[in-house]
Amino acid sequence: MIHIRTTLVPHAARRRRLAAAAALAAAALVLAACGKAGTPATGGTSSSAPSFKPATQNSSAPLTVWVDSTRLPGVQAYQKAHPGVKLNIVTYNGDANGSNYLQTKVELYDRAGSGWPDVVFTENVNDITWATEPGIDFAAPLNGYVPAATLAGFATNALSPCTFGGKVYCLRNDLAQDVLWYNKKLMNSFGYQVPATWQQYQALGEKVAAQHPGYIIGTVGDAWAPEVYFWASQCPANQVTAPSTLTVNTASPDCTRMASLLDTLIKDKAVSTDTVFSAGFAKNTASKVLMLVGPSWYGQTLFNAVFKTPAGQIAAAPPLAWAGDSATYTGDVGGGAWIVSAHSANLKAATALATWMTTSNAYQATAGTYPAYKAAAAAWLANQARTGYFADNVAPAFTEAAGMVWPGWSATKFSQEAIWAATVVPALTQGKTITSMLGAWQTAIRDQAQALGYTVK
């Protein structure tokens, strides 16, 4: 905040002279304009590979690692297993919920010319698109440092948000593929079958509303609702079709079918417009969750840790299909990644840490989220079965869903979550329908994309 104090001399002649001088200065500025305004320091949004020149390397240079509190124990485990590596561990919010913390800091370091962390964990896939922008060039290409066999060990498409111009710029920590979570105990006691299609899901929702009012089968008040429902419905709301070109068409039948399905269920109160992480939801609704379409991390993070649903009740089914569609797809809510800084003076050690964090069973098998690295995922699933929390083995649903993520939803430079949360959620809270908000949603995506240099079609 700037406190302003001005000393104006209330003298008419002097004021007039000042005004004339100010007008002259303004005119001079307008005339002197020779450059182009509004050009960001970056070259806009381009999918071409950024330039990379490693800094002078020093194999004993200490590593600064930025990590969120969830992944912190992993880095501490790495330090324990590798006492020879000098680590400076910094915890931050992991850029969750569309926070710009990493971007803010890195761009300040860019201006200062020093201070960058060597390895960074981010929960925000959009960060990777940003980190590879020409002009930012924060992410180092990892192809020369991580063996090709290791890169091939990641799940299908897991590294596609990391890949630009044929080079890999990050290692995915986890996948957040959407599955159908359900409370097996409740479903059995109500005598319901787990649906296999969205049509059956809607029919069951209407039945629940009539027979067991108060119970819910989904939520749309979360920022990631578009990634749960509209991504799975193959709605073209977020499709990079050419470099710097975004296709947005929320009027497509693939969007409207999901909107009207949800509107029906919202009207019946079988789908809640609240967010699963609100204090009210945990208190009033958590025990009445019959089904919840959502990411793989819902199991431990939401049902176990937040809702405190007792062990032996929660199970996961494969993603819902659309009856009539030839293939079944699902969405993806986040899925973090490790980025190695292009400015690092010790790329070898930095890459080794990122590789260990993403691929080693020692850490990934016990992590809270589903590992993106296939061998680690197998160990993780075995471990989940050992915890005994789930009513059934979640492995079949998780493994199937991991290969079903629709590739038509791109990682853009901006967060779709922020747009949905600020545009659609408040309208739903006030009783409007999703169908009536599709136009406003489209406009909000278009405006945001254009402001960041995308051509929107």
Place this chain on the structure above:
Amino acid sequence: MSGRKARRARGTLRARHGYAFVAAYLLLLLAFGVLPAGYAIYLALTNSAGQLVGLGNFTAVAGDFRFGPAFAHIGVYLAIWLVVLVAGVVGLALALHGRMRRTTAVMRFLYYLPGALAGVASVLVWLFMLDPTVSPVGWLLNWLGYTSFAQVIVPGHLPVVLAVIAFWTGAGGWIVIMYGALNNIPDDLLEAARIDGAGPLAIARRIQIPMLRKWIAYMVILAFATGSQLFVEPQLVGEASLGAVSNSWSPNQLAYLYAFQANDFHSAAALSVDLLVLGLVCAAVIVTRSGLFNLE
């Protein structure tokens, strides 16, 4: 002759002391006020290649789809907050000074207390206050028809909600200052008015408020500057609601997005300069109208 010289010497000595005291402040003002503002103006007039672009950044920013709504939000917020602030602070200070002399020390302390919390902490307090499921006044929110936090902070409510937060955190300090200003009004003046038959209302309207005018003007200038530069409150409410409040609600948030989402410090600086000009114009109008710096 020598007496006058001595007086002049004393005068210069006192002036020197004055300069010494002001110098410390001047250094901070230069380092954290004038230089950054100058740098912002330089950034606002150039592009990333260092070329002069005139008012290009200003027109580009003004054409942004978020520019109009952000200033409209702040406009409504300021209109509510400044009125509530002036009426509330002056009213409470007068009440404290007049009728409630016995309890006044306790009351002043209570009013001041919320202001002693850091800005961020007090916003967090309000995040709990406004959530019907955890709020101590949840019954009141339920009675008003709100059952979830999302319903309380729908976009239409935000200017009022933020004004309430700002009043709660900011008014206490000003009440204490106004109370001090009221103490400066000579007692014999009030006594004379009372003898002439003026009641408390007439005294407030004809003597106290006119004599507080400069203090009120000073408060409005600072409140306008802080209010138009609102950032922490909408940012935190936005984070707490998982994004239900737009991250470009206020112009300052928009500037932040320009700098750190679009990596465009020049447009961010142009927005900041807009806010600086707005604050300066407001200050200039109030200073000239209220005679804030008149010495007589």
